[in-house]
Amino acid sequence: MSEIxxxxxxxxxxxxxxxxxxxxxxxxxxxxxxxxxxxLFMNSNKIISDIDFIYKIxxxxxxxxxxxxTVFVPDSEFFRDAEMWNFLENKLLPKFSGKKNxxxxxxxxxxxxxxxxLLYILNENPGNLNISIMVSAVTDVHLKRIKSGKFDxxxxxxxVKNIELLNSANNSExxxxxxxxxxxxxxxxxxxxxxxxxxxxxNKYFSDFDxxxxxxxxxxxxxxxxxxxxxxxxxxxxxxxxxxxxxxxTIGDPEKRKYKKINKVLxxxxxx
Amino acid sequence: xHRDKYILIGGSAGSFRIVTEILGALPKDFPYSIILVxxxxxxxxxxFTEALSSKSLLPVSEPKDKEKIEQSKVYxxxxxYHMYIEPDKTFALSTEEPVNHxxxxxxxxxxxxxxxxxGKIIGIILSGANKxxxxxxKKIKDNSGITIVQDPEESIVRTMPDAAIxxxxxxxxxxxxKIVEFIINLx
Numbered sequence: 444m445s446e447i448x449x450x451x452x453x454x455x456x457x458x459x460x461x462x463x464x465x466x467x468x469x470x471x472x473x474x475x476x477x478x479x480x481x482x483l484f485m486n487s488n489k490i491i492s493d494i495d496f497i498y499k500i501x502x503x504x505x506x507x508x509x510x511x512x513t514v515f516v517p518d519s520e521f522f523r524d525a526e527m528w529n530f531l532e533n534k535l536l537p538k539f540s541g542k543k544n545x546x547x548x549x550x551x552x553x554x555x556x557x558x559x560x561l562l563y564i565l566n567e568n569p570g571n572l573n574i575s576i577m578v579s580a581v582t583d584v585h586l587k588r589i590k591s592g593k594f595d596x597x598x599x600x601x602x603v604k605n606i607e608l609l610n611s612a613n614n615s616e617x618x619x620x621x622x623x624x625x626x627x628x629x630x631x632x633x634x635x636x637x638x639x640x641x642x643x644x645x646n647k648y649f650s651d652f653d654x655x656x657x658x659x660x661x662x663x664x665x666x667x668x669x670x671x672x673x674x675x676x677x678x679x680x681x682x683x684x685x686x687x688x689x690x691x692x693t694i695g696d697p698e699k700r701k702y703k704k705i706n707k708v709l710x711x712x713x714x715x
Numbered sequence: 716x717h718r719d720k721y722i723l724i725g726g727s728a729g730s731f732r733i734v735t736e737i738l739g740a741l742p743k744d745f746p747y748s749i750i751l752v753x754x755x756x757x758x759x760x761x762x763f764t765e766a767l768s769s770k771s772l773l774p775v776s777e778p779k780d781k782e783k784i785e786q787s788k789v790y791x792x793x794x795x796y797h798m799y800i801e802p803d804k805t806f807a808l809s810t811e812e813p814v815n816h817x818x819x820x821x822x823x824x825x826x827x828x829x830x831x832x833x834g835k836i837i838g839i840i841l842s843g844a845n846k847x848x849x850x851x852x853k854k855i856k857d858n859s860g861i862t863i864v865q866d867p868e869e870s871i872v873r874t875m876p877d878a879a880i881x882x883x884x885x886x887x888x889x890x891x892x893k894i895v896e897f898i899i900n901l902x
């Protein structure tokens with residue numbers, strides 16, 4: 444753990460500089476989270492003070508990119524909360540059977556495990572669904588990594604228990620190819636897969652999605668950005684569409700947001 | 716002047732029994748928020764909170780992200796999440812990489828609480844099999860909080876208390892029975 448202990452004003456000044464250089468406004472992130480990530484970055488790069496940080500981010504090429512890499516948290520596991528994936532496969536996707544051009548959005552992707560978990564589920568349960576998927580990420584570095592679809596053994600290892608709990612697979616061999624020290628999800632997705640670099644919550648939004656899967660992203664936002672994100676996502680979802688968020692995330696009062704929670708345990712909402 | 720009061724308890728292997736003893740001893744108007752950071756199996760989502768709740772007169776829950784911390788309530792960090800304490804006295808969850816092989820990490824919750832909370836804070840480290848919590852407990856002590864570590868001699872697994880004692884030099888090294896007595900006698 445970090446021995447640096449940034450004050451609020453120090454952190455604010457540093458994030459202001461990051462905003463100027465990267466256009467990403469981290470002052471809208473949850474305070475304790477961004478404080479810890481920034482301190483971790485400073486420790487690992489031997490940066491001793493806020494002044495040192497501000498000097499280096501303005502002078503050293505690549506410094507800002509390194510900072511972004513430290514701050515972003517990749518999705519933690521394949522098939523995290525397996526019960527959600529089982530629900531998606533067995534209860535939610537069948538509702539779209541026979542419908543044309545089902546649009547799914549994965550905003551704010553950072554690692555790709557959510558995307559490839561979804562593609563596997565769609566492989567296993569095609570049901571003649573005509574699906575297009577929009578994947579958006581905040582930086583092109585993330586998008587490039589997501590597109591490659593390559594993962595390491597530790598990524599698979601932490602997901603083994605989740606896979607055991609899936610209805611549609613028994614073990615990781617059912618799901619992953621292994622070659623040249625990397626793993627790829629067996630993927631036979633025939634629909635459209637579109638990738639976009641955009642700061643979904645601040646700059647622009649897309650529309651008419653049937654399903655939005657945005658799990659464990661809201662947790663990194665402060666209340667203002669969280670509010671903005673929920674409103675943006677709600678606008679981009681079709682009436683009758685589904686929003687899936689992380690197990691312990693919240694959108695506030697679903698009724699006020701014009702959502703109905705459709706599962707007692709899982710955080711899955713239907714837009715009214 | 717009214718001060719909010721918080722007890723943060725971190726534990727791992729061998730800590731469940733003493734946590735239930737603490738919760739079982741507290742009256743329903745006990746004027747502290749109790750925040751439990753316990754290492755637990757990440758796939759077991761139900762049963763744990765209910766088991767603790769059955770021993771407690773205080774309401775026990777896993778907080779949602781951005782939930783406000785209230786007094787006279789017990790909060791347990793959800794499985795497979797880290798949990799920060801924010802300066803506005805809310806919880807903030809995270810799926811960052813494990814710290815000390817643990818998610819939740821006691822260090823993350825304790826350190827952020829030490830920074831964010833300005834009331835009376837008591838940090839307690841119980842039995843456990845790794846050094847998680849040692850750094851966070853030191854942060855609580857550095858911010859004028861009260862620190863307690865379970866006596867390693869009576870801990871089922873002494874690694875965590877030993878690490879906390881070495882790092883923090885806590886004011887109190889107590890048996891589980893004395894920890895319960897200490898808490899119920901708090902004002």
